[in-house]
Amino acid sequence: MDESRKQALRDAGVNVEEGLERFMNNEALWERFLSRFPADPNPAALSAALDKGDWAAALAAAHSLKGVCGNLSFTQLHQLLTRQVEALRAGDADGALALRGPIEEGCARITQ
Numbered sequence: 001m002d003e004s005r006k007q008a009l010r011d012a013g014v015n016v017e018e019g020l021e022r023f024m025n026n027e028a029l030w031e032r033f034l035s036r037f038p039a040d041p042n043p044a045a046l047s048a049a050l051d052k053g054d055w056a057a058a059l060a061a062a063h064s065l066k067g068v069c070g071n072l073s074f075t076q077l078h079q080l081l082t083r084q085v086e087a088l089r090a091g092d093a094d095g096a097l098a099l100r101g102p103i104e105e106g107c108a109r110i111t112q
Contacts, residue, residue, distance in 0.1 A: 001027045009034075012109035013076025022073060033072060038111040040068060043104070050100055058096065059088040077106040 006016045023030035042065035049057035066081035068074075080103050087095035 001031055008112070009110070012112075013074065013106060014110065015073040015075045018075070019073030022071065030072075037068070037072065040065070042068065043107045047100075047104065050097060053093070055088055055091075055093065055096075059085065062088060062096075074106070074110060077103065077110065080106060 009016050009019075019030055020027065023033070042061045046058055046061035046065060049055075049061055062081055062084045066078060066085055069078040069081060080099055084096050084099040084103065087093075087099065
């Protein structure tokens with residue numbers, strides 16, 4: 001992984017150093033897991049659930065996505081999803097919906 005790729009990830013809110021540590025400093029392995037993120041079904045499932053007002057499905061998708069982001073050291077996105085999960089658990093639909101844009105933007109920045 002070249003330095004420009006690492007910087008792009010940092011700019012997207014990824015803790016590169018932590019991510020590499022989680023993968024035992026094996027850049028190729030971490031890169032392989034990073035490359036799978038665009039195919040993760042949870043961002044689309046979260047968006048669809050929010051569109052429908054299906055709060056249980058939104059909670060399940062947000063919680064799953066939060067776990068993936070935590071494991072990959074997507075720090076900024078993980079923090080947003082943590083707040084969204086908390087809002088959904090509290091029944092705060094407006095709070096959960098307010099985080100939708102930043103979460104979708106965060107996912108898009110990471111997959112560029």
